[in-house]
Amino acid sequence: MTDKILLPEHIGIIMDGNGRWAKKRGLPRNMGHKKGAEVFEDISKYCKELGIKWLTVYAFSTENWRRPKEEVDGVMNLMRSYLKNMKKAANEHIAVRFIGDKTPFDEDLLRLMEEAENADVGEVITTVQIALNYGGRDEIVHAVKEIVNDIKAGKLSSEDISEESISARLYSGTPEADLIIRPSGEERLSNFLIWESAYSEFVFMDVLWPDFTRKDLDKAIEEYSRRNRRFGGL
């Protein structure tokens, strides 16, 4: 990439198009997710090389449980292998966090998720947030419930409810997404980071996620950098 690029601090990616990628090749859908998981690993490393502070990826939404059991199990198993292989040196300086409702996951997956969140990765350059059983509306409902509980417990008064107090109770560790990328030609947010994207730049790309390369990320960042971000001001 050229100089004078304004790097986003927080990039969100909707990893879309895995199914279509597999179909085009006459492969089972889970092969698309497998290739998608490999691309995710490479893009996380590239974000670390670029010095991106936060990368949030949409891996499994609250709606994805409606897919066939074989596909759901396939995605969860990919998550297991990724977490088991995470100790590689290539993952140094990358912290991992999960955002979403963790309650329905199997015990062994929960343990792997916890181990990954607590792993010593040295100095953190990039925090990768994996949205798993995540929904933007569910995230807001969760924050509202916490606020009600805190009010009942006398820890918060209703006058103190503010954007900040809601932001602080979201699953996401960072309330603003600077750039949201959706590959695969779809131009929807699909319940991803709805609170965090109030001022995001959106870049929609025609490439399917399993074909997404470091060059595509460069292009999205260049597009982000070109746009004038005014946050509603003059």
Ligand code: FPP
């Ligand atoms: C959307 O594409 C993709 C998903 C629902 C799953 C994404 C999961 C991964 C990339 C693997 C996760 C694993 C790790 C380690 C992060 P789609 O299936 O809806 O594609 P389509 O629209 O072409 O059918």
